[in-house]
Amino acid sequence: MNIAPLILDDRARGVFRVHRSTMTSEDMLALERERIFSRAWLYVGHESELAEPGAYRRRSVGGRPLVFVRGADSVIRVLHNTCPHRGAIVCRQDAGVAKTFQCFYHAWTFDNRGQLVGVPDEAAYAPGFDRSERSLQPVARHDSYRGFHFVCFDRDAGALGDYLAGAREILDLVVDQSLDGRMQVVSGEQRYSIRANWKLLAENSIDGYHAAPVHRTYLAYLQGTGAMRPGETVVTGRARALGNGHAVIEYRAPWGRPVARWAPTFGEVARGEIEAIRAELRSRYGDERAERIADWNRNLLIFPNLVVNDIMAVTLRTFSPIGAAEMDVTAWEIAPGEESGERLARRLHSFLEFLGPGGFATPDDVEALDSCQIGFAADGVEWSDISRGMAREPRPDDELQMRSFWREWHARMTGTRRSDWSDGRFAA
Amino acid sequence: MTGAAEDARLLRQLRVADFLSREAKLLDEWRLEEWLALFTDDARYVVPGTDDPQADPSRSLVLVDDDRERLGWRVKRLLSGHAHREFPWSRTRRIVSNVLVEDSPPGRIFAGASFVVWRFRHRHADPFIGHADYDLVDDGAGLRIAAKRITIDQESLSPNGALSMIL
Ligand code: FES
Ligand SMILES: [Fe+2]
Numbered sequence: 001m002n003i004a005p006l007i008l009d010d011r012a013r014g015v016f017r018v019h020r021s022t023m024t025s026e027d028m029l030a031l032e033r034e035r036i037f038s039r040a041w042l043y044v045g046h047e048s049e050l051a052e053p054g055a056y057r058r059r060s061v062g063g064r065p066l067v068f069v070r071g072a073d074s075v076i077r078v079l080h081n082t083c084p085h086r087g088a089i090v091c092r093q094d095a096g097v098a099k100t101f102q103c104f105y106h107a108w109t110f111d112n113r114g115q116l117v118g119v120p121d122e123a124a125y126a127p128g129f130d131r132s133e134r135s136l137q138p139v140a141r142h143d144s145y146r147g148f149h150f151v152c153f154d155r156d157a158g159a160l161g162d163y164l165a166g167a168r169e170i171l172d173l174v175v176d177q178s179l180d181g182r183m184q185v186v187s188g189e190q191r192y193s194i195r196a197n198w199k200l201l202a203e204n205s206i207d208g209y210h211a212a213p214v215h216r217t218y219l220a221y222l223q224g225t226g227a228m229r230p231g232e233t234v235v236t237g238r239a240r241a242l243g244n245g246h247a248v249i250e251y252r253a254p255w256g257r258p259v260a261r262w263a264p265t266f267g268e269v270a271r272g273e274i275e276a277i278r279a280e281l282r283s284r285y286g287d288e289r290a291e292r293i294a295d296w297n298r299n300l301l302i303f304p305n306l307v308v309n310d311i312m313a314v315t316l317r318t319f320s321p322i323g324a325a326e327m328d329v330t331a332w333e334i335a336p337g338e339e340s341g342e343r344l345a346r347r348l349h350s351f352l353e354f355l356g357p358g359g360f361a362t363p364d365d366v367e368a369l370d371s372c373q374i375g376f377a378a379d380g381v382e383w384s385d386i387s388r389g390m391a392r393e394p395r396p397d398d399e400l401q402m403r404s405f406w407r408e409w410h411a412r413m414t415g416t417r418r419s420d421w422s423d424g425r426f427a428a
Numbered sequence: 429m430t431g432a433a434e435d436a437r438l439l440r441q442l443r444v445a446d447f448l449s450r451e452a453k454l455l456d457e458w459r460l461e462e463w464l465a466l467f468t469d470d471a472r473y474v475v476p477g478t479d480d481p482q483a484d485p486s487r488s489l490v491l492v493d494d495d496r497e498r499l500g501w502r503v504k505r506l507l508s509g510h511a512h513r514e515f516p517w518s519r520t521r522r523i524v525s526n527v528l529v530e531d532s533p534p535g536r537i538f539a540g541a542s543f544v545v546w547r548f549r550h551r552h553a554d555p556f557i558g559h560a561d562y563d564l565v566d567d568g569a570g571l572r573i574a575a576k577r578i579t580i581d582q583e584s585l586s587p588n589g590a591l592s593m594i595l
Contacts, residue, residue: 094479188489189479193586195552214512217505224501328586333489345486349493358475358491360505363590367513370550370589 001027003413007406008383011424014390016403017383020376023197029324035412036304037062039154041163043306043318044068044078046334047147048184054097054112060328061151063320066139067091068149071113072099076144078151079114079136090136101136110136146175147183166242170300174310177259177293178336179280185316186348190331192357194319196369197376198305198327201319202405204365205307206299208235208249208396209388214368218360219254221353226264228254237296239394239401241421245303245408249396253297255312255354258347259336260294265353266346273343301401303408313351325373331356390423437529444539444564445527447571452522452543455594460503463594467573468565471496474577475595481579491591492578502594513592518549520593537564537571545595547588554588556595557581 006019022028042061045068049057056069058081065081067090083090088105091098100117102109109118114136122129141152143160145168150160161168175183194201204210212219212234222228237251256263260278262271281290300308307317317331333351335344354361375381386406389398404421411418454463467473475492476483485493494502505511526542538561545556563575578595585591 186489187480187487188477188483190477190489190491191479191584191586192589193584194589195587216510217508220508220510221501221505326587328584348485348487348489351489352491352493353498356489356491357585357589358591360501363513363592364511366590367592374550 001031003031003410007410009403009407009410011390014387015385016387016390016399016406017385018406019383020379020381022409023199023373023376024324024379026324029321031413032321033063035415036409037153037320039152039157039412040304041141041143041150041152041157041160042304043302043316044142044149044151046183046185046316046332047076047144047149048182048334048337049095050076052097054099055095056091056098056112057095058091058093060320061318062153063322064153065089066151067101067136069112069114072111073113075113076149077114078139078142078149080139081136083108084116084134084137108134114138146171146181163244164302165244165246166240167246167248167300167302170242170248170298171308173289173293173298174300174308174314174334176285176289177281177310177314179284179338182337183314183334184337186333186335186344188333190356191329192331192366193322193326193328194366194369195326196373197324198319198321199405199409200369200372201317201327201329202301202303202305202307203402204369205309205317206247206249206301206401207399208239208251208299209399210365210368211235211397214364215354215361217364218354221360222254227256235297235396237396239389239396239398241400241404243421245405245421246301247401247404247421248298248300249401250292250296250298251396252295253311256350257294257297257311258313258339258343258350265350270342270346299396301405303405309355312354313347315351315355325377394423440537441527441529443571444529444537444562445524445541447564448524448527448539448541448562451573452524456520456522458506458517460507460594464500464503466571467496467499467576469496471499471573472575473499474575475591476577476579478580478582478584491585506593511592513590518547518593520548521546535565535567536574537566538562539564543595547593552587556588556591558595560595 008017044061050070053072059066059068067079067081070076081091083103085108088103090101090103100109100111107120111117116131116135139151140155235251235253239249241247260274262274278294297311305319309315314334315331319327319329321327335347356362386399386402394400407421473494474485476490483490509515523544524541528540530538532538540561542559547554558580561577565572565574
């Protein structure tokens with residue numbers, strides 16, 4: 001397959017186009033599995049999800065079944081969830097705490113570090129039977145950054161820290177809203193699927209341009225509840241390419257933020273408490289950083305499929321293709337570890353007003369993605385246009401973020417290397 | 429159970445089944461203002477995620493956790509013509525069955541029912557299958573809903589993708 005001509009990136013004319021076969025072809029998806037999902041660092045889970053030794057979560061990452069588990073030695077590991085004997089799925093529950101995992105097929109038993117500890121009738125094997133080479137296999141690479149755990153199926157990939165590049169600073173801003181730097185994943189997952197190519201959700205999650213038209217009913221809710229003045233601009237701020245295909249939009253917006261921007265829907269009683277959080281942030285980080293943490297929103301995409309949106313609450317979202325025209329999505333909420341009771345309830349309430357498949361916004365995003373996919377499948381129009389803001393300092397309602405994603409996508413798919421993901425002239 | 433007590437229980441069961449059929453009809457016909465009027469002022473409407481039907485929405489992430497005010501905004505939004513996933517409205521058909529009435533204090537009826545909601549749109553047929561638990565106020569002025577809590581049986585909102593209408 002010739003990938004090279006599928007992206008048109010003309011910086012001189014300020015034109016960027018993507019060929020729509022990138023969104024519809026199963027062959028393209030097979031190549032993406034090989035060149036992107038088998039080689040990039042992928043998010044697997046957060047340390048707070050494994051609170052005690054033996055705690056585990058079953059995960060599917062890049063289409064592969066994995067177990068994310070804290071061993072009896074407290075070390076977090078990521079193991080392929082397939083039996084080294086003859087293949088069966090070993091861990092068959094979504095979450096729990098276990099000392100051992102027993103494969104149901106022939107009853108091989110593994111401890112929570114993945115070591116084979118029991119084989120029925122082991123004497124049937126030749127002398128020298130080596131349990132250690134028949135243990136649950138760890139993924140090729142596994143590392144974490146500030147509580148976020150990632151895996152990579154390519155043994156030769158570079159280090160996670162280098163991969164995350166400028167995204168580290170944005171994750172720092174998210175994590176530092178916890179005064180002891182300890183975020184927790186709130187219990188409860190939102191699982192849904194969308195009849196659209198996975199890359200459409202990467203684009204949508206960092207797209208400030210669609211906020212006003214698509215989320216008009218949410219803005220009406222903000223106005224109706226007193227959070228937003230009529231005619232107020234929805235988003236003002238900036239967009240940046242962070243390297244390696246990651247991108248962020250940072251902006252001010254009318255909605256409340258549990259840390260630490262009060263809005264009328266939080267109720268009068270919360271006002272003092274939120275002021276106190278803000279004061280604490282100031283004394284800890286200084287005025288400028290405290291304001292950035294408290295008042296500014298950020299939608300962060302970590303290439304290829306992790307979204308961290310720190311908006312009216314903080315959501316983590318990953319998505320994986322299950323076909324060229326369908327993806328599975330999982331979303332979580334993360335909150336400062338010190339939050340509980342009323343404070344946590346307030347954050348949860350704030351999350352649901354906008355986010356998730358039952359919120360006032362996400363269903364309309366799902367509709368937009370469905371709709372684009374129907375348009376692509378019609379096959380009459382070959383190219384999509386992603387040129388907005390190419391000749392100016394990029395804003396959150398421009399499309400630099402998507403271009404940065406697509407530039408990395410193109411480099412990986414064609415086996416080339418890039419060192420610049422911005423629009424050149426206006427490199428941040 | 430004596431004959432009279434059994435008759436009273438069956439009568440209550442029949443009243444609740446009748447009420448739930450009427451509720452389903454209002455939702456199927458998108459008469460959402462009338463549907464909203466079935467709720468008390470302090471009502472709560474909760475849809476937990478598919479991963480944990482027991483989730484407590486004040487401590488766990490769920491799909492929907494509306495008080496009466498936000499439920500009002502939900503209705504307003506769906507009737508606005510700008511809730512894009514439901515404009516034009518999808519066609520729906522709710523089958524409500526297995527209505528059971530529990531022991532309840534005076535003036536209240538705790539009840540449950542199973543449902544299948546079919547949603548048709550963009551040439552797809554997406555079912556939602558589950559159970560609803562109700563806390564109904566029965567104070568002589570007709571039944572009203574003080575709490576409605578949904579359990580979705582599917583493992584994921586798939587392939588339906590979103591909860592864009594009201595269950
Ligand atoms: S496949 Fe697991 S014990 Fe045989
Ligand atoms: Fe959106």
